[in-house]
Amino acid sequence: MCGIVGYIGNRQAQDVLINCLTRLEYRGYDSCGLAVSGSSLEVYKDAVRVNELAGAAPQLEGTAGIGHTRWATCGPPSQLNAHPHLDCRGRIAVVHNGIIYNFDRLKQELLAEGHNFAAEVDTEVLPHLIEKYYRGNLEEAVAAALHRVEGSYAIIVLKADEPELVVARKGSPLVIGLGDRENFIASDVVALLDYSDRVIYLEEGDIGVINKIDIKIKRNGADVLRKEHKILWTVAEAQKAGYEHFMLKEIHEQPKVIRDALGGYSQAAEPLVELAGAGGTDIDSLLILACGTSYYAGMVGKYIMEELLAIPVRVELASEFSYQGQVRAGTAAIVISQSGETADTLGATRRLKEKGCPVSAITNVMGSTISRLADRTVYTRAGPEISVASTKSFIAQLVVLYWLALSYSKVDIRRLADLVMAIRQLPSKVQQVLDKEDAIRRCGQFLSGYENVFFIGRGINHPVALEGALKLKEIAYIHAEGYAAGELKHGPFALLGSDTPVIALVVRDNTYEAVLNNIREIRARGSPVIAVVGQGDEATIGQLADWVITVPRVEALFSPIVNSVVLQLLAYYTARERGCPIDFPRNLAKSVTVE
Ligand code: F6R
Numbered sequence: 001m002c003g004i005v006g007y008i009g010n011r012q013a014q015d016v017l018i019n020c021l022t023r024l025e026y027r028g029y030d031s032c033g034l035a036v037s038g039s040s041l042e043v044y045k046d047a048v049r050v051n052e053l054a055g056a057a058p059q060l061e062g063t064a065g066i067g068h069t070r071w072a073t074c075g076p077p078s079q080l081n082a083h084p085h086l087d088c089r090g091r092i093a094v095v096h097n098g099i100i101y102n103f104d105r106l107k108q109e110l111l112a113e114g115h116n117f118a119a120e121v122d123t124e125v126l127p128h129l130i131e132k133y134y135r136g137n138l139e140e141a142v143a144a145a146l147h148r149v150e151g152s153y154a155i156i157v158l159k160a161d162e163p164e165l166v167v168a169r170k171g172s173p174l175v176i177g178l179g180d181r182e183n184f185i186a187s188d189v190v191a192l193l194d195y196s197d198r199v200i201y202l203e204e205g206d207i208g209v210i211n212k213i214d215i216k217i218k219r220n221g222a223d224v225l226r227k228e229h230k231i232l233w234t235v236a237e238a239q240k241a242g243y244e245h246f247m248l249k250e251i252h253e254q255p256k257v258i259r260d261a262l263g264g265y266s267q268a269a270e271p272l273v274e275l276a277g278a279g280g281t282d283i284d285s286l287l288i289l290a291c292g293t294s295y296y297a298g299m300v301g302k303y304i305m306e307e308l309l310a311i312p313v314r315v316e317l318a319s320e321f322s323y324q325g326q327v328r329a330g331t332a333a334i335v336i337s338q339s340g341e342t343a344d345t346l347g348a349t350r351r352l353k354e355k356g357c358p359v360s361a362i363t364n365v366m367g368s369t370i371s372r373l374a375d376r377t378v379y380t381r382a383g384p385e386i387s388v389a390s391t392k393s394f395i396a397q398l399v400v401l402y403w404l405a406l407s408y409s410k411v412d413i414r415r416l417a418d419l420v421m422a423i424r425q426l427p428s429k430v431q432q433v434l435d436k437e438d439a440i441r442r443c444g445q446f447l448s449g450y451e452n453v454f455f456i457g458r459g460i461n462h463p464v465a466l467e468g469a470l471k472l473k474e475i476a477y478i479h480a481e482g483y484a485a486g487e488l489k490h491g492p493f494a495l496l497g498s499d500t501p502v503i504a505l506v507v508r509d510n511t512y513e514a515v516l517n518n519i520r521e522i523r524a525r526g527s528p529v530i531a532v533v534g535q536g537d538e539a540t541i542g543q544l545a546d547w548v549i550t551v552p553r554v555e556a557l558f559s560p561i562v563n564s565v566v567l568q569l570l571a572y573y574t575a576r577e578r579g580c581p582i583d584f585p586r587n588l589a590k591s592v593t594v595e
Helices: 013-027 050-056 102-110 122-133 140-148 246-252 255-263 292-309 318-324 343-354 369-372 393-407 411-426 427-436 439-446 459-476 483-490 510-526 538-542 556-577
Strands: 005-010 029-037 041-046 064-070 094-098 149-157 165-170 177-178 183-186 198-201 207-209 213-220 222-224 228-230 285-290 312-315 333-335 359-363 376-379 452-457 477-482 502-506 529-534 549-550
Touching: 005 013, 005 094, 005 149, 013 050, 013 064, 013 183, 013 255, 029 094, 029 149, 029 376, 041 140, 050 122, 050 177, 064 094, 064 149, 064 207, 064 255, 064 483, 094 122, 122 149, 140 165, 140 207, 140 333, 165 255, 165 439, 213 228, 222 285, 222 376, 246 255, 246 343, 246 556, 255 359, 255 427, 285 318, 285 369, 292 333, 292 393, 292 459, 292 556, 312 318, 333 343, 333 427, 343 359, 343 369, 359 393, 369 376, 393 411, 393 459, 393 483, 411 427, 411 556, 427 549, 427 556, 439 529, 452 459, 452 483, 452 510, 452 538, 459 502, 459 556, 483 510, 502 556, 529 556, 538 549, 549 556
Parallel strands: 285 312, 285 333, 333 359, 359 376, 452 477, 452 502, 502 529, 529 549
Antiparallel strands: 005 064, 005 183, 029 041, 029 064, 094 149, 149 165, 165 207, 177 183, 177 198, 198 228, 207 213, 213 222
16 A cells, blocks of 8 residues: 655665565555655656656666655546655655545645645645744654644655655554665565665654664654564565466465464464463453455454354454444454554554453564554464465465464364364365366466356355455456355345356365255356365266366365465466456555555
8 A cells, every 4th residue: 555665875766766666566556756866856756657667767866765656545646646745845755655634624724825736645735744844954844744644654755955864654664674874764674675684663653864874763752762673584585486477476385385384383283372361361252353355364264263162253354343343351352464554454453452352463574563563473474475466375374273273272182183184284285276277277268258256155165255256356357256155045146147157165064065056056047157176076066067176185174275275376367368467456555554
């Protein structure tokens, strides 16, 4: 959700900024821009992707600069609305990630005072406010301006003739990469991997002044020290490694991702985190909160936890919980977020904390805001996920949920041993699904000709159907709906016909016969059926379905893993056949840092 970067040092800033922005593009890609300070402050921006901007921009001379890649919230994508934004005299440039709620009021005030505005975006009030309060000290002017602002922000400010950048954060992430006589700033560490593996995370309310040697951070006017962290991700992990798209690379990484996610937990079912209710009480229920794909991981988690822990589990959309969610004593909460920066999930986490509910976070990003808000954090260890559509982080979230449930399991010791053995076989089972890529690709080619698709599953595979539909929508632009298989006849049957394929997840558990009946009912309405089935069932189900995709047989509890990988590949090859921009789907951004 908008990526911002900054550089100050001895190199030409433009080259560094372009490279960092390229790595941050998954946060937004409807427009982008740069400001570089040398003998003067120069700005170049446009409603284009970063590589086009890099090709078109003149050389902006200077060793300090800021850059932005945008995901529009306020004002449509356009050259004028692209960041950086400037004050009246073109001497103060600002890049911003976040939202300024009171910008209209501030803009009216500034207009009445004679400031000139060029764009339609909230951010533009910032350089003008800084200009208004500037009395020879940029940091003080930024602090005074931010004092007037309601909303969320991560900003970097550059002023002509001043050898420093001023940064600030409230509600949006910002990280400083440390170099040798140079410093880097970015919305997240992926942008910095080429330059530094030592970072400082800014905390809420921090304002920093950064030159090429020094970093000074203040909070509420007082100096504060922020710890240096070592980044474990590598540049290679953030590259395509010969794959056509990051999404395909990340799908193929999943056997390793499962191994890595399990790697730290080699002893049978050792607890990952301590789950406790308010005040350390024993837990009698769980509450899981998340958004999007992470929410579907949470829904799978409900089935896993209820089966293995035998306690009730509630799963809610973090974006809805903020309005009226209630929590009982004895409830432990788990929040799930790949990025650790999703505004709705952070909002729900804060609300849980206000209610005195202990919160455990499952996230992929070290140093993310959620890891600092939660009482305990479990990392999914999936490595950087660049594709906007989540794949490997979903699988890693499931693995963590399985292991968490196993470590608290109430099942007998033999069943537990069987489950631990089965989870350790998952990497090879997923590899077997990947080996079927060609068959799935052909099925994707078939699916690409349709505009409406249903996904059905029952029990633990109901959320997998929802996730499969989400993947198809977001990258192939096909209207897709996930349904609990039994619910189709309560309305959606009206939409079935030869132009509406249905993808059915068939698993050998207590849902098996019911799903077969559902397939018969669907076929009777003329819809083509694609069935995802366990090995051994292909012959029986082949008589009912038009397409059969076989997955290796796994313990039913783990079927979401193999089934999800099929649906990821299916979405990928459908989107590829339709010529969609797979890694950067329209209107989306990876990290949704606004509510
Ligand atoms: C879909 C997708 C999104 C995210 C959602 C939450 O492929 O990636 O639905 O899952 O925006 O993001 P995180 O997990 O970062 O909180």
